[in-house]
Amino acid sequence: ELSQRLTVVGNAVPKGARLADIGSDHAYLPVALMLVGKISYAVCGEVVVGPFQSAQKQVVKSGLADKIVVRLADGLAAIKKEDEIDTITIAGMGGTLITSILENGKTQGQLSGHERLILQPNVGEANVRRWLQKEGYEILTESILAENDKIYEVIVAEKTVVKSQLTDKEIFFGPYLLAEKNSVFLKKWLQEQYALEKVLIQLQKAKVVPEEKVIAIKQELAWIKEVLE
Ligand code: SAM
Structure with missing residues (x-):
């Protein structure tokens, strides 16, 4: 059973996606999405040995080792060209770390710019939005949810011919979240x-x-x- 936080992240994954889940830890998200047939292939990236092993165990236990690959790697270095990744999820980390993973991935050529990015920063959301804007990504949707006394944001973005620039205030609050102003x-x-x-x-x-x-x-x-x- 996925947490509500990871469910919201998973909902933004397109059907049939080839997913890279970076900082996958236990691999819950790719495994759950594969089991319901939402994705066709996944790479789980982990930079720490413990979580890397727990991801591997989870994938094998679920009988999905032929469709989900687990790699010990720093950030987007987990992605290979032949994976043909079209969706990247990075969840449960600080916004500054997410931004540096994306920036390094861009510099090292692992981020093509054609991927859908689904980002769930625990803090520092504005850093993520600022990076997305600088790199020509458009925010498609934003969600905010409360779970276990914590509040989480999920930002979905794709590179487009950006029509509107965000104001500093929109970078700070999130353009859609600011427009909606829901109770969370x-x-x-x-x-x-x-x-x-x-x-x-x-x-x-x-x-x-x-x-x-x-x-x-x-x-x-x-x-x-x-x-x-
Ligand atoms: N994504 C899962 C989730 O949202 O439930 C796990 C989140 S967990 C709190 C963050 C994970 O990111 C840790 O397992 C950590 O080892 C991993 N991580 C941190 N920096 C990373 C990096 N540069 N590359 C890959 N994984 C990283």
Whole structure:
């Protein structure tokens, strides 16, 4: 049984996809999608030996070793040309790590730019959106969900002839999430407001105050207040 978080990630995978799940850990997502016949092939990438072995075990146990390959590799280095990957999922990591995995993959030629990217950053979502915008990706959909007292965002993007540039505010909140403002979104930003106010108080107590940091946090707090009004 997949978590709600991974279900939302899986829902964005196109039918028949050739999937690379990077940072796959236990390989739950590719195994579940293969068992329901949603994907035709998958690569699970893991950089740490323990999770790599647990992914392998899961794939073998599920009888899917002929359709799901598990590789010990850093980021998109798990992908080979002949895999013909058309969808990449990177879930359950920080946005900065996701962004560096994508950036390295681009530099090393493992990211063709034709893949659908389904990204689920635990924190630092704005970094992910900023990278996507810089690289000419368009955000197709965004989801936000609460599970086990945590709030998760899922961002789906593809490279297109981008028509509209996101504003800094849209990068911060997510363009679709900001337009929708559902109850999970409002809850997240109420929590963030509280956390940022605490950070601001701490910064203002410090002897050497990093001016740009204070300005950035004040801007974010102003946006949050606007959104929560
Ligand atoms: N994707 C699964 C999920 O969402 O439930 C597992 C998330 S788990 C918290 C993050 C996994 O990413 C860990 O198993 C970690 O070893 C792996 N990881 C971290 N950096 C990585 C990298 N550069 N390349 C491949 N895997 C990485």
